[in-house]
Amino acid sequence: MLNSNHLDEGPQSGLNREKHVISAKSLDLTFQTNDGPVHALSGVDLDIGKGEFVSFIGPSGCGKTTFLRCIAALEAPTGGTLTVNGMTPDEARRARAYGYVFQAAGLYPWRTIEKNIALPLEIMGYSKSEQDERIARVLDLVELSNFGKKYPWQLSGGMQQRASIARALAFDADILLMDEPFGALDEIVRDHLNEQLLELWARTEKTIGFVTHSIPEAVYLSTKIVVMSPRPGRITDVIDSPLPKERPLDIRDTPEFLAIAHRVREGLRAGHAYDD
Numbered sequence: 632m633l634n635s636n637h638l639d640e641g642p643q644s645g646l647n648r649e650k651h652v653i654s655a656k657s658l659d660l661t662f663q664t665n666d667g668p669v670h671a672l673s674g675v676d677l678d679i680g681k682g683e684f685v686s687f688i689g690p691s692g693c694g695k696t697t698f699l700r701c702i703a704a705l706e707a708p709t710g711g712t713l714t715v716n717g718m719t720p721d722e723a724r725r726a727r728a729y730g731y732v733f734q735a736a737g738l739y740p741w742r743t744i745e746k747n748i749a750l751p752l753e754i755m756g757y758s759k760s761e762q763d764e765r766i767a768r769v770l771d772l773v774e775l776s777n778f779g780k781k782y783p784w785q786l787s788g789g790m791q792q793r794a795s796i797a798r799a800l801a802f803d804a805d806i807l808l809m810d811e812p813f814g815a816l817d818e819i820v821r822d823h824l825n826e827q828l829l830e831l832w833a834r835t836e837k838t839i840g841f842v843t844h845s846i847p848e849a850v851y852l853s854t855k856i857v858v859m860s861p862r863p864g865r866i867t868d869v870i871d872s873p874l875p876k877e878r879p880l881d882i883r884d885t886p887e888f889l890a891i892a893h894r895v896r897e898g899l900r901a902g903h904a905y906d907d
């Protein structure tokens with residue numbers, strides 16, 4: 632079975648009827664390092680509903696990436712529970728419950744954009760015709776239909792990131808995990824990609840977990856903003872955004888937007904003060 636969606640309505644699954652796509656309870660993760668233990672996540676409680684756009688914001692080292700990696704079963708928590716589509720993260724990974732977009736686009740330079748998107752599909756055993764169909768659909772979603780035959784180095788940084796998003800979307804996972812995907816891009820390109828990402832999210836109704844250092848980006852994109860602070864990494868505030876789903880860029884000048892941005896900033900400050 633190739634499509635992850637089958638797990639949502641499986642017959643055997645009382646578990647799968649759980650309404651939260653991602654649910655963390657008292658999640659803890661301590662890394663054992665040569666310099667002693669590093670408490671990367673402490674008592675993290677968070678529920679993410681289907682179709683939410685959730686941003687994680689906080690200073691360097693507060694555990695944003697670690698939390699995303701736990702969801703993706705790339706790290707094993709040392710305490711608490713975490714479910715993804717009602718399964719363990721490892722089961723969800725095997726069921727292809729999510730796509731992952733990294734900070735660097737991570738495209739293979741010797742493969743065309745099409746061939747980069749095809750790679751996970753090849754590994755998963757899709758037929759050539761299904762690969763082609765999926766590649767065409769995701770290239771259209773990220774507005775790169777005319778660039779499939781190009782190599783990554785022939786594309787701008789923003790286009791490469793869009794190609795990387797297309798690759799993560801190709802096997803149609805319900806969840807998209809994005810770790811600071813636009814951090815290295817200039818403001819104008821980033822604004823444009825933020826707009827496109829919101830459109831894509833509205834069209835596909837994916838659940839998105841998005842790591843960022845930018846307050847405006849978090850507020851512009853999210854239905855829920857999770858503010859974190861370090862040592863140990865923990866959640867200090869969860870803000871449910873009252874902004875409408877349709878968001879032109881100039882919404883960033885409205886009092887409602889600025890009020891949320893203010894609350895995020897206060898949350899970040901409080902986290903820092905805690906460390907002093």
Ligand SMILES: Nc1ncnc2c1ncn2[C@@H]1O[C@H](COP(=O)(O)OP(=O)(O)OP(=O)(O)O)[C@@H](O)[C@H]1O
Pocket residue numbers: 662663664669670671689690691692693694695696697698864
């Ligand atoms: N594999 C690992 N081994 C040991 N320590 C680790 C490991 N991965 C992360 N850490 C530590 O865990 C803490 C949380 O790191 P993490 O990368 O999740 O933070 P972050 O909030 O994503 O930071 P940034 O914004 O800089 O990406 C940091 O102190 C980091 O040094």
